[in-house]
Amino acid sequence: MRISYSALNTYQSCPLKYKFQSIDRIKAPKSKEAVFGSTIHETMKFIHTPGILSPTLDQSMEHFANSWNPAVFDNPDEERAAFSQGIKIIQDYYKKNNPENFNIVNLESRFAIEIGRKDNKHIVSGIIDRIDKTEDGFEIIDYKTTKKMPTQERVDNDIQLSVYLQAFLSQYPEEIKRLDKIKVSLYFLKHGVKLSAFRTKEQLQQSEQLFLDIIKLIESKAFDPQVSPLCDWCGYQKICPMWRHKFREERKIDTEEVNEAIQEYIDLKSAMTVTKTRVAKLQEKILQYMKQEGVERVFANQGIIAKTLRKTYNYDEKKLKALLEPLDKWESVLKVNGVALRNILAVLPTPIKNEIEKTKEINKETISLSVKKK
Ligand code: SF4
Structure with missing residues (x-):
């Protein structure tokens, strides 16, 4: 199977969304959060693109403003608030990260790596936001524009960073000997905070196994919907069985x-x-x-x-x-x-939690109705 990291991530957050997106190939409008995130990512790339002179803060803000798409917002107030937030992110980021101070190895580099063994091989693809050469090693960075910050424990076990590190190692195989010098980081731009970690070989093997487990679930066609706060940004609500009824008046169906x-x-x-x-x-x-x-x-x-x-x-x-x-x-x-x-x-470490998850079996299924009052 060939699958992108973002599709795998979608499956983890909602298997049904993955099915709509990657199997049924139903197009959904991009959410304003996704458009906002792309514009910020694009500006980060502009700031760090190596050249004779690095862009100034003013040039970076101008680049952000030129890439801005106001059409995705519901009203002018919302659009103004988002634009100001974007400008603030760029200003805060630039103050802490003068582009002159970094030795960039690669920006938005595409990868496709093989995972699994002989009879169970898969290709995982993706894009790494940034790779830096540090004093004694490398740093792999992924930018996030989410509101919520994870705990350090989650970053220590973050599967995306492990995959990116594996992709890096496929390009620089000799670096496997110096894993303690390769930092993996998630940069939360709305908070101006970077959370970093290192990986061991065992952790890399564990995350590969987790990936294989997810692929197995996809192959078994397990596509149950997963309602979560992320539904607010999902473009499939009108066809999703968990939300479709909300749009009944538009569809004129109920008695x-x-x-x-x-x-x-x-x-x-x-x-x-x-x-x-x-x-x-x-x-x-x-x-x-x-x-x-x-x-x-x-x-x-x-x-x-x-x-x-x-x-x-x-x-x-x-x-x-x-x-x-x-x-x-x-x-x-x-x-x-x-x-x-x-x-x-x-309170258990994530790898053990994952192993415990795998021991779960359905004993009995019952249907009930739960009520969430407005
Ligand atoms: S609306 Fe929610 S439950 Fe339905 S597909 Fe989207 S993310 Fe999944």
């Missing part, structure tokens, strides 16, 4: 009856939440009364309320094991506690 059912369901669910809270309060009051009066049941015209005591038990694990193991029944009472596992997952 009155279905709309009423949806509305009633939301109302009933909200009423259930209110009822649950009220029931808990009443229960507290009645139990207090029973305790005070020393009674176990209370009577009303509509019925009788009785107090029941439910007990849950913990067992002495050692003694239980000693009793059940000789009968070959110990294993059958051991069950993975999903909640406890989720809690410890948060």
Whole structure:
């Protein structure tokens, strides 16, 4: 399979979006965030393109302004705010990164590397924003225009940086001996912060394996939609089963009856939440009364309320094991506690998390309706 890094990234964020984009080849309009990101990237390239004289800050801002596309914004206020933000990014960046101070090896360099083994080989392609020669090695940099910054732990395990490093090593194979001198960095331009890390050979192997696992999922045609904040920037909402209904008026498809059912369901669910809270309060009051009066049941015209005591038990694990193991029944009472596992997952290193993910199997599938009130 031949796949670009950005397509793999799309699959990781939403498999259905990947299908729309890369398999069905349905064109979607570029989001304003994507257009903004491209203009900033283009300006970064302009700033660092080697020449006799590096561009000044004014020239860099002028370049940004000339590449600006106001048409993608919804209204003039939004467009003005985005433009000012872009100018501020360029100014802040330039102040911290005078282009004279860098030894650029390559800008926006395209790559296509082979991953996997003999019977399972794939080509991954992509573009590396920038490669610098540093005092004692190299630095591979990717610019980000996202609002959210990841933790250092995420950067330490970021798969994109590992792939870019592998692509770099395919051009400079002898550098594998000096991995500790090749820095990989994500530069968050909206924050003016660069987060860097180094990779070991083991980490490179792990990220290659992760890539192969994703490719396997794509080949198995697993294309479930993944709703996330990224949906706000997805151009496929009108055809996506998770969002399509929102555009029903444009498509003129619903019957009155279905709309009423949806509305009633939301109302009933909200009423259930209110009822649950009220029931808990009443229960507290009645139990207090029973305790005070020393009674176990209370009577009303509509019925009788009785107090029941439910007990849950913990067992002495050692003694239980000693009793059940000789009968070959110990294993059958051991069950993975999903909640406890989720809690410890948060603090485990990413490679172990990935391995645990791979051990997951669907036990049972049930369908329910959840309500998110506006
Ligand atoms: S709208 Fe969201 S769930 Fe639907 S395809 Fe796009 S990213 Fe995926």
